[in-house]
Amino acid sequence: MQNTQHRTVGQSLFHESAHLHVTGRATYTDDIPERQGTLHAAMGLSAKAHAKIKSMDLSAVKAAPGVIAVITLDDVPGDKYLGPFLHDEPVFADGETLYVGQPMFAVAATSHDLARRAAKLAKVEYEDLPAILTAQQGAEEKAYVLPPVHIARGDVEAKLASAPHRHDGDFYVGGQEQFYLEGQIAYALPGEDMDMHVYCSTQHPSEMQFMVAHALGQPVHGIKVECRRMGGGFGGKETQSWYFATVAAILARRTGKPVKLRADRDDDMMITGKRHDFRALFDVGYNDDGRILGVKFQYQLRCGFSADLSGPVGDRQIFHSDNAYYLDTFDILSIRAKTNTQSNTAFRGFGGPQGIIAIEYVIDDIARKLGKDPLEVRKANFYGKTERNVTPYQMTVEDNVIHELVGQLEESSEYQKRRAEIDAFNATSPVLKKGLSLVPVKFGISFTATQFNQAGALLHIYTDGSVLINHGGTEMGQGLNTKVAQVVAEELGVDFNRVRVSATDTSKVPNTSATAASTGTDLNGKAAQDAAVKIKTVLAEFAATKYGCAADEVKFRDNHVVCGDKASVPFDEFVRVAYTGRVPLWSSGFYRTPKIHYDFATLTGRPFFYFVYGAACSEVIVDTLTGENRITRSDILYDAGSSINPAIDIGQIEGGFIQGAGWLTTEELWWNKDGKLMTHAPSTYKIPAVSDCPPVLNVKLFENSNAEESIYRSKALGEPPLPLGMAVFLAIRDAIASLGEGRVAPPLNAPATAESILNTIEIVQAEARAKQLEKVTV
Incomplete structure (x- = not known):
């Protein structure tokens, strides 16, 4: 149902980046101008589903043209095993390969092409081990990544036995590749005093921040992860961006140079997981x-x-x-x-x-x-x-x-x-x-998981009346930033084009949840609304004192601040007055979903x-x-x-x-x-x-x-x-x-x-x- 009682909310406004998309000017991670000395990375992948690595000769890789550094699991300075819940995934293969396409090492070279060519030169000797390739085989052999989960209600066997009709069967449903148009990519820039700034195409910047910190063996506050937009995610960039973010960061720490890791589509699909079949x-x-x-x-x-x-x-x-x-x-x-x-x-x-x-x-x-x-x-x-x-x-x-x-x-x-x-x-x-x-x-x-149902936002109003909002969600083409901007514009009573949403940045809004589970607008929209309401409350109190009306008579509408019948001041003019009155023109916002719980x-x-x-x-x-x-x-x-x-x-x-x-x-x-x-x-x-x-x-x-x-x-x-x-x-x-x-x-x-x-x-x-x-x- 369309909202009709609001000025911006409920309206079919254009996507805030539509003009950039159609003109090719939208900046994705690979479009960020490269710093001088930037290196390019590629990963060497396993050719065996399950095998012992008897030997791995990387001498030809290291000697290849343009190669500056080669790293394996031994070169990871911090945690060598990572994962969103269980730390059960090695950054690189650890003595054995666990699937075809598993990263075994990474190369940093002076160009993308030279890095990829070098990664193909490794000489690996394998000893095959038994492999489980299907869910049915895994179920039959009781090979589990996690224990089975069982839920039941009532005496199902009795109901089945007494039912007028009964039949059984089985069927198979395949998986699905996310096939985002923009592939997995990360660009790591080392800074002073062990700082690391990582641009990453990810649905979960905070998780990438923590993954990089763990892999580098340092506190989280020295890691900054930023994502302006993604060219699609569909879940594939919720957790599995970590391969690319951590490897780029480790190579950047090793070389002291900026490192970009942009996976070729074939490598991307070979490395990353899909929908569960x-x-x-x-x-x-x-x-x-x-x-x-x-x-x-x-x-x-x-x-x-x-x-x-x-x-x-x-x-x-x-x-x-x-x-x-x-x-x-x-x-x-x-x-x-x-x-x-x-x-x-x-x-x-x-x-x-x-x-x-x-x-x-x-x-x-x-x-x-x-x-x-x-x-x-x-x-x-x-x-x-x-x-x-x-x-x-x-x-x-x-x-x-x-x-x-x-x-x-x-x-x-x-x-x-x-x-x-x-x-x-x-x-x-x-x-x-x-x-x-x-x-x-x-x-x-x-x-x-109840704890993920929370979000934060940071809202700034500048003295020209323009508004900047930062929130913990990520834009992947779904229009999240557009909706958040509509919410803020509605709350402040200003035109949509006065509001800008900045890149998602872990140094501005910390400890965010992934943009997933269809909660992006629900969570971040509410957090942004909370920030706007806090600013409005302070501004309304100032306006009431300044113009002699009650605070509850102050309204923000049609690019004006209206104080009952006492005054109607253009929003930008009022903001300048509030600034001279030393009223804070920024606020944080927070939201947590009510009512939910699960045992x-x-x-x-x-x-x-x-x-x-x-x-x-x-x-x-x-x-x-x-x-x-x-x-x-x-x-x-x-x-x-x-x-x-x-x-x-x-x-x-x-x-x-x-x-x-x-x-x-x-x-x-x-x-x-x-x-x-x-x-x-x-x-x-x-x-x-x-x-x-x-x-x-x-x-x-x-x-x-x-x-x-x-x-x-x-x-x-x-x-x-x-x-x-x-x-x-x-x-x-x-x-x-x-x-x-x-x-x-x-x-x-x-x-x-x-x-x-x-x-x-x-x-x-x-x-x-x-x-x-x-x-x-x-």
């Missing part, structure tokens, strides 16, 4: 209406060689295993399998999409088994308003609008009419088959401040002879609360939806039998292109206001749109199911590539023939 096993019991009576899930997540963020990602998958549905009796086991592959990490949705697709797959299965429309089964399982409204983790759903939202989308997308038209089309089209799916999403907003021992509590709701209806057409498919139309209705900036919000919804569709249709990660990632470049890994977008894409914001006191009653936009892309995957499944008259549940794994679709078509056609033969025989 997983295998799900399920057993579900349900009644004639399709209502779930009991369900068991076992999730096997491929975590990679270290813990990274696999613990909270796995937890978030559990938290979203209900999606929009009430699960009365359930048993969920999450296995965090250790594998000799990249250490998987955050990706937009952070485990939530993995949980949502699991229950959606099961719901879709139930509908096929019963011969019902999947939307009918979804509605039968929705959370209630006053009953059937407690989540598996014992949080009561208090803001449920899924019934109204889905009802509106069903009507506006003409779902029932198109359902009938598609059935008629499929009945007369032997090769081309259409599919339709309407999928709801309920997504919890907050970091599940990791009992797996219960209120991990989320509120829920975002949305739904997508997608139609596809599939060529059953080639597996080729197209999205022909998608309709989306999204609950953004009272939107701060509808234009930016709709853009985020569109992008998230397409990214989610890409995850489940084209973006295939493939490792060979030796554990080498073979899809490590744009030539072998296909993200959605413009041609993959549906020709008809209708996106609307649901009329609603956040029930909780969020920033101007808005709701988050970062992650929840992505799982809406499941409507495309399930529409493809619907099209394939038509080959079995809709009564066969296609065993379609994700991503639904042309090959996967053709394999599934063969299985469905064979099952349909068997059923037909059975009827004839009877």
Whole structure:
């Protein structure tokens, strides 16, 4: 819902850096003018998934043209093992390699090209060790990066045994490369007295600050990390920027020169982790209406060689295993399998999409088994308003609008009419088959680790009336800085163009949380608002004394400070007067999310401040002879609360939806039998292109206001749109199911590539023939 009672908040203002983006003048880390003497770094990577390093001859590397320094693990002056939670990742390989692509050493040379060429000259002798490459293998061998997590309610075995209908199954959902347009990069500048200034493309400057300090073995106050903007992050720059920040800093300390480490795209993809792929096993019991009576899930997540963020990602998958549905009796086991592959990490949705697709797959299965429309089964399982409204983790759903939202989308997308038209089309089209799916999403907003739900800001007003705000969030194209500037402008009653947001800087706002979990605007917007309110309070008291009115009569609006009927002074003029009166024109702000708590021992509590709701209806057409498919139309209705900036919000919804569709249709990660990632470049890994977008894409914001006191009653936009892309995957499944008259549940794994679709078509056609033969025989 659009705010209409405010001057800047609720308006579709342009992205604050849009003019820089389109003219190519936006400064990213690689665009910062290089200091004289800057060196360039590259890393030497492992060629083995799991092997003992028998010898590593770097003499040719050191002797290569332009090389100034070469470092290995022995040259790390501080902590040699790092990690966001567990310090279980060596800066460089420690006697053995743990995945293909693991950094083994780093080179600093006089140019980027010379550094990369030199890194290829290492001579390494390996002794192969047993490698675990899949989540299933890790689960079978009980190789875990973290202990399994189990959550249950009720006697699930009894419910399954007594259910009128029951079936089990399993499916696989692949991972996803973040594929940010700007790759991983850090630029480290050594200063006086052991200071280190690191420009880094990262979603978490404070964590990079601490990582660098640990690696250098010095206090945090000597490290400054700065990020003006990123060319995309999607979770891939939440923790795993540390490889690049620390190596650049170590080389800068070693050489005394500025060092830039810009990873080549192939190296970037080989080194860094992706969205966790997983295998799900399920057993579900349900009644004639399709209502779930009991369900068991076992999730096997491929975590990679270290813990990274696999613990909270796995937890978030559990938290979203209900999606929009009430699960009365359930048993969920999450296995965090250790594998000799990249250490998987955050990706937009952070485990939530993995949980949502699991229950959606099961719901879709139930509908096929019963011969019902999947939307009918979804509605039968929705959370209630006053009953059937407690989540598996014992949080009561208090803001449920899924019934109204889905009802509106069903009507506006003409779902029932198109359902009938598609059935008629499929009945007369032997090769081309259409599919339709309407999928709801309920997504919890907050970091599940309660302590991260806090933010700070620093606000300055200058004597010309211009305003500078610094906050702990990072801008990666999502419009965070634009929204924060809107909030500050609204609070101070000034034009949007008077407010500027400066680069994220650990020396200004300390101990910040990552810009992740869809909390960027919620946290930093509130912190900036707090800073503005503090300044307004002091200025209002000064104005009341100066102009002879009550403090509560002082209003900041339309670029003026209005003191009841006593005075109306232009904002810039008033600020100058306040300065001469020695009134402080700066303030810090702070915010912590209320109400939330979570007990990791009992797996219960209120991990989320509120829920975002949305739904997508997608139609596809599939060529059953080639597996080729197209999205022909998608309709989306999204609950953004009272939107701060509808234009930016709709853009985020569109992008998230397409990214989610890409995850489940084209973006295939493939490792060979030796554990080498073979899809490590744009030539072998296909993200959605413009041609993959549906020709008809209708996106609307649901009329609603956040029930909780969020920033101007808005709701988050970062992650929840992505799982809406499941409507495309399930529409493809619907099209394939038509080959079995809709009564066969296609065993379609994700991503639904042309090959996967053709394999599934063969299985469905064979099952349909068997059923037909059975009827004839009877």
